[in-house]
Structure formats: C-alpha cells, structure tokens
Amino acid sequence: MSERPKPKPGWLAHPVLSLLLAAAWLVLQQSLAVPQLITAVVLALVLPRLLHGFLGPGARLRRVPVALHFAGVVLWDIVVSNLIVARIVLTPGSDPQPAWVPVALDIRDPTAIVLLATIITTTPGTVSCVVDEDRRRIMVHALDCADPAELAAQIKQRYEQPLKEILG
Structure with a gap:
C-alpha cells in the first residue's frame, strides 16, 4: 500500500x-x-x-485574550528579571544562590513544551536545560534561587497554566 x-x-x-x-x-x-x-x-x-x-502543523490558539495577557506577563517578567540580574551582577559582594530546579510538566503538547522552555530561557537568570525524554519534567538552572520549590510553583502558575489554556 x-x-x-x-x-x-x-x-x-x-x-x-x-x-x-x-x-x-x-x-x-x-x-x-x-x-x-x-x-x-x-x-x-x-x-x-x-x-x-x-x-509541522500550525498551533491553534484557543483563547486569544489569555494569550495577549500572557504575552504581557512574559514581557513584564523579562524586564523585572533583567533588573534583578543587573542588581546581582553590579552589586559588589552579592552572593547569588544558583540552583537546579526540576519542574514537573502537566502539559503534553510539544509546541507548548517548546514555548515553555523558550520563555524560561528568555527570562534572564533562568535557563531551561533539559526536557526529560518522557516530557514529564523540565530542568531549570536559576542564577539565584533560595527556594527551588517556590520557583517551580511560579513557573507552573505564571507560564505553564496559561500555555495549557491557550494551546489546549
């Protein structure tokens, strides 16, 4: 056939x-x-x-107003993160606490996962380094992270949840 x-x-x-x-x-x-x-x-x-x-196939946005709000949140986070990283770098004697943070993924859509990794990497002070083979978690390196569980919760709440709403 x-x-x-x-x-x-x-x-x-x-x-x-x-x-x-x-x-x-x-x-x-x-x-x-x-x-x-x-x-x-x-x-x-x-x-x-x-x-x-x-x-590949184009992603279809389910909720455009949520996507617009989400874009604003991401842009705001990028600006704030730039200021925080600049303060860390320019402050003599600053003592950042780098950490590897595992973030469990609820999303399964490959486009959403790539967007999440891109957003994390675009935000200064964090880099997404590894998406596990089974796509059940993403490893994030943070420049300064006193509480890894709190950072993981913020990533899920601020980025993953809206992506789930937008892309399904």
Whole structure:
C-alpha cells in the first residue's frame, strides 16, 4: 500500500507566524510605505509556506485574550528579571544562590513544551536545560534561587497554566 503524498499547505497554514513576520518586518523597517507593506505581505505568505515541512502543523490558539495577557506577563517578567540580574551582577559582594530546579510538566503538547522552555530561557537568570525524554519534567538552572520549590510553583502558575489554556 503506497502512501499518499502530503497535500500542499495553504497560503495561511501558519496565520500567527505570518502575522508576526509581517509585523516584525514593518517594525524593523520603521515604515508603512507601500513597498514595505508589499514586502511584509510577501514575506508573511511565502516564508511559512516554504518552511511548512520544518514547522509541522500550525498551533491553534484557543483563547486569544489569555494569550495577549500572557504575552504581557512574559514581557513584564523579562524586564523585572533583567533588573534583578543587573542588581546581582553590579552589586559588589552579592552572593547569588544558583540552583537546579526540576519542574514537573502537566502539559503534553510539544509546541507548548517548546514555548515553555523558550520563555524560561528568555527570562534572564533562568535557563531551561533539559526536557526529560518522557516530557514529564523540565530542568531549570536559576542564577539565584533560595527556594527551588517556590520557583517551580511560579513557573507552573505564571507560564505553564496559561500555555495549557491557550494551546489546549
């Protein structure tokens, strides 16, 4: 029995990626001139279609308002974490307490797990290093962590729970 060839993806197989690509192009160009708008549309339509085989199926957002709030939380945490890390680095005699923190995962969706690991790594002072083979936990290295259980609880509450709502 031969396999059927995979159908070609539609022009908007990854609509969120397309929107982000177009917005990023326009922000980088700092212009809404017609040539820049045309380039943004072409990039938004062509790149996801060309990369479809590498990207896999597009993730569908279940709750857009939660996703927008979540983006704000992540951006806020990045700013606050930058300030905390700067204080640790610039304060003479500071004594950070690095720690490895295991975070048990409730999410199973590979996209959600990758996003969680990316958010953790993007937030200064923490790095996600290992996602266990069975995807039951993620190991996080924290620059300064007095209470590993509290950090794990914060990651689950601030990041994992909203991802579960957004991506299902």
